[in-house]
Amino acid sequence: MLLSQLTPADLHDRLREGGLRLRMGEFTVNLRTGLPSVMDGISLMYGNFPLGEENGFADFHVTVASPGGLRRWLRPQVLFSHDGHIPFKPLPVQHGYALLEWGLNWCISSHCHQYLTIHAGVIERNGHAAILPAPPGSGKSTLCAALVQRGWRLLSDELALVSRRSGLLMPIARPVNLKNQSIDIIRAFEPGAVIGEPATETSKGTVAHLRAPDNSVRRAHEPAPPAWVIFPRYEAGASPRLVTMPKGEAFMQLADSAFNYSALGEEGFRVLADTIDRCECFSFAYSRLDDAVETFSRLAPPTSAAS
Amino acid sequence: MLARDSLLAGILRNPQKLGGLSLSQWDILIPQARRAGLVARLAWLAEAQGLSVSGRPGEYLEGARIVANRQNQAVRFEVDRIQAAFEGSDIPVVLLKGAAYVMSELPCSLGRTFSDIDLLVPAAHLATAEKILNFHGWAGGHHTPYDHRYYRKWMHEIPPLQHIRRMTVIDLHHAILPLTARIKSQPELLFAKAIALDGYPNLYVLAPTDMLLHSATHLFTEGEYNHSLRDLADLDALLRLFPARESGFWAELEERAAELNLTRPLYYALRYCNAILDTPVPAGPWKTWGPALPAFMDAMFGRALAPQHASCADTWSEMGRWLLYVRGHWLRMPLHLLIPHLFYKAFLAERNEEASKKENGA
Numbered sequence: 001m002l003l004s005q006l007t008p009a010d011l012h013d014r015l016r017e018g019g020l021r022l023r024m025g026e027f028t029v030n031l032r033t034g035l036p037s038v039m040d041g042i043s044l045m046y047g048n049f050p051l052g053e054e055n056g057f058a059d060f061h062v063t064v065a066s067p068g069g070l071r072r073w074l075r076p077q078v079l080f081s082h083d084g085h086i087p088f089k090p091l092p093v094q095h096g097y098a099l100l101e102w103g104l105n106w107c108i109s110s111h112c113h114q115y116l117t118i119h120a121g122v123i124e125r126n127g128h129a130a131i132l133p134a135p136p137g138s139g140k141s142t143l144c145a146a147l148v149q150r151g152w153r154l155l156s157d158e159l160a161l162v163s164r165r166s167g168l169l170m171p172i173a174r175p176v177n178l179k180n181q182s183i184d185i186i187r188a189f190e191p192g193a194v195i196g197e198p199a200t201e202t203s204k205g206t207v208a209h210l211r212a213p214d215n216s217v218r219r220a221h222e223p224a225p226p227a228w229v230i231f232p233r234y235e236a237g238a239s240p241r242l243v244t245m246p247k248g249e250a251f252m253q254l255a256d257s258a259f260n261y262s263a264l265g266e267e268g269f270r271v272l273a274d275t276i277d278r279c280e281c282f283s284f285a286y287s288r289l290d291d292a293v294e295t296f297s298r299l300a301p302p303t304s305a306a307s
Numbered sequence: 308m309l310a311r312d313s314l315l316a317g318i319l320r321n322p323q324k325l326g327g328l329s330l331s332q333w334d335i336l337i338p339q340a341r342r343a344g345l346v347a348r349l350a351w352l353a354e355a356q357g358l359s360v361s362g363r364p365g366e367y368l369e370g371a372r373i374v375a376n377r378q379n380q381a382v383r384f385e386v387d388r389i390q391a392a393f394e395g396s397d398i399p400v401v402l403l404k405g406a407a408y409v410m411s412e413l414p415c416s417l418g419r420t421f422s423d424i425d426l427l428v429p430a431a432h433l434a435t436a437e438k439i440l441n442f443h444g445w446a447g448g449h450h451t452p453y454d455h456r457y458y459r460k461w462m463h464e465i466p467p468l469q470h471i472r473r474m475t476v477i478d479l480h481h482a483i484l485p486l487t488a489r490i491k492s493q494p495e496l497l498f499a500k501a502i503a504l505d506g507y508p509n510l511y512v513l514a515p516t517d518m519l520l521h522s523a524t525h526l527f528t529e530g531e532y533n534h535s536l537r538d539l540a541d542l543d544a545l546l547r548l549f550p551a552r553e554s555g556f557w558a559e560l561e562e563r564a565a566e567l568n569l570t571r572p573l574y575y576a577l578r579y580c581n582a583i584l585d586t587p588v589p590a591g592p593w594k595t596w597g598p599a600l601p602a603f604m605d606a607m608f609g610r611a612l613a614p615q616h617a618s619c620a621d622t623w624s625e626m627g628r629w630l631l632y633v634r635g636h637w638l639r640m641p642l643h644l645l646i647p648h649l650f651y652k653a654f655l656a657e658r659n660e661e662a663s664k665k666e667n668g669a
Contacts, residue, residue: 026363028363055330055331056330056331056334057330057331057333057334057337057362057363057364058334059363061338083338083341083342083616084338084342084615084616084617085341085342085615111341111367111370112370113367113369113370113371113373113374114366114367114369114370260374262377263374263377264373264374264377265373265376265377265380266377267373267377
């Protein structure tokens with residue numbers, strides 16, 4: 001059963017009471033909130049997600065709620081909590097939905113050591129996945145958003161999860177986090193894209209979320225083998241340049257972007273080395289999304305792929 | 308007692324039960340264990356029982372086990388670096404708590420996670436020890452002048468030192484209780500009985516009785532109960548191991564508690580280990596070292612020692628924790644110091660931290 005098949009009243013009851021269980025790839029998340037804006041965000045962004053089992057195991061139990069107190073009358077706030085633990089300071093209530101998305105990223109990046117977890121976007125086509133690591137501001141999410149509107153499957157725009165056991169990339173297909181100018185760029189690029197209510201004046205500027213394509217959500221239980229590691233860089237006015245990167249350098253940069261590389265120790269090294277081994281590594285500078293789509297469509301799978 | 312009735316405490320008492328849990332039980336156990344800092348301990352208990360946990364819960368246990376093993380290794384590396392730093396000096400450095408468990412290869416080091424390394428040096432050597440650690444890369448962080456005064460004038464440790472490259476944190480102590488604390492204990496007595504660590508000329512661990520008394524004092528006087536069930540499980544492991552290893556341990560423990568003036572913390576440790584984790588504890592003089600209102604303390608500790616999770620809390624849990632937090636401060640310093648301190652923390656601390664950060668250009 002999909003979330004969109006619940007009646008609005010049923011959805012709201014679940015979110016208010018014991019929690020709404022959603023499947024996101026391998027994950028089951030138990031969500032609770034009484035805030036109307038967050039409920040609306042969930043129903044818009046996760047409508048195409050399947051519900052989880054009521055009496056099963058949830059990876060994370062999260063709540064987005066107002067802290068109460070006198071402040072609620074002056075400057076209402078919102079708190080994210082995981083198992084009753086509050087990892088972040090409260091934010092203005094208008095940022096509630098964005099806080100839920102950041103909180104879920106935090107849950108995964110700080111608890112999921114069954115994967116090597118890398119701060120990177122992941123997309124797949126014809127059975128081969130590209131890992132797009134990049135510091136904030138490099139245009140990684142924008143690039144991901146554009147490519148998944150042009151035939152690539154979204155695994156994640158923020159978290160590359162490399163299974164320690166299989167070396168495959170595990171999808172979550174959650175909404176893509178767009179910031180500032182990217183919001184209008186993606187609206188212009190694909191007028192049919194479903195984008196949620198923007199939250200203004202957050203610590204990252206204005207943010208809005210792009211609903212993951214139905215096909216990506218439907219296939220969120222299908223892992224993909226890594227084929228390329230591509231470090232994107234937005235450069236105003238640049239013509240597209242895809243340049244091969246030495247594997248050693250790609251390894252070091254990818255290790256820098258991993259959340260739990262050093263926490264996993266030797267195991268982290270092994271998984272990362274295997275990943276780099278099976279991939280072709282590039283840096284990619286671009287200014288126009290259409291150029292990027294064109295360049296990515298010509299990517300050939302690694303010939304020496306050790307699979 | 309809420310702590311005893313929690314699913315997690317039940318598993319710690321009887322790890323064999325890990326084999327037969329339903330997914331909806333795991334749905335409660337994993338959150339409880341995350342809050343208590345005991346996920347990796349569960350992994351180790353399952354392994355020791357020859358059980359393999361399947362599915363998602365099993366993946367979390369396995370992930371936590373890898374991270375804990377890695378932390379164990381990292382602690383050994385740091386201890387090696389600490390020895391190198393003190394090499395050639397005549398300062399004895401005692402490893403406390405987690406680092407001591409790891410280096411003495413005690414069972415409670417298995418599946419234990421760490422946030423910092425605690426060291427104890429004689430007060431007379433404190434300034435030199437701090438300089439030595441500074442010279443080897445452990446630097447003081449951004450602390451306000453108030454924090455410095457608080458630590459250096461009143462506390463039993465200096466502000467935390469963080470290594471500038473590895474980011475590891477050392478808490479350097481010169482006593483096991485604040486200088487202003489109501490209970491006075493002479494740290495010199497601890498050094499006299501400390502045990503040299505084989506292969507590390509400057510390093511020591513506390514004698515078994517003292518190690519236990521220190522951990523008990525830490526848990527039952529500090530006022531922070533985030534990982535209280537983990538700390539209680541550490542005590543449980545020590546209380547099962549030491550008497551089996553050394554005959555006469557119990558009598559020695561009680562004698563030493565009296566000598567170090569730590570009878571009350573020992574009472575709590577024995578009482579709650581036994582009540583919550585079924586630790587075998589013989590009758591003895593310790594039974595007379597309880598507080599004036601044992602039922603009231605039971606009500607508070609019975610809640611505060613439970614994992615901090617909704618599944619093992621009631622209407623009074625938050626109040627109990629808050630009262631113990633206040634008690635922690637009450638034990639830490641006399642009222643004429645405590646009231647201005649709490650006032651500062653509540654109303655001025657944040658503003659001054661901001662100002663101090665700006666001054667430091669951070």
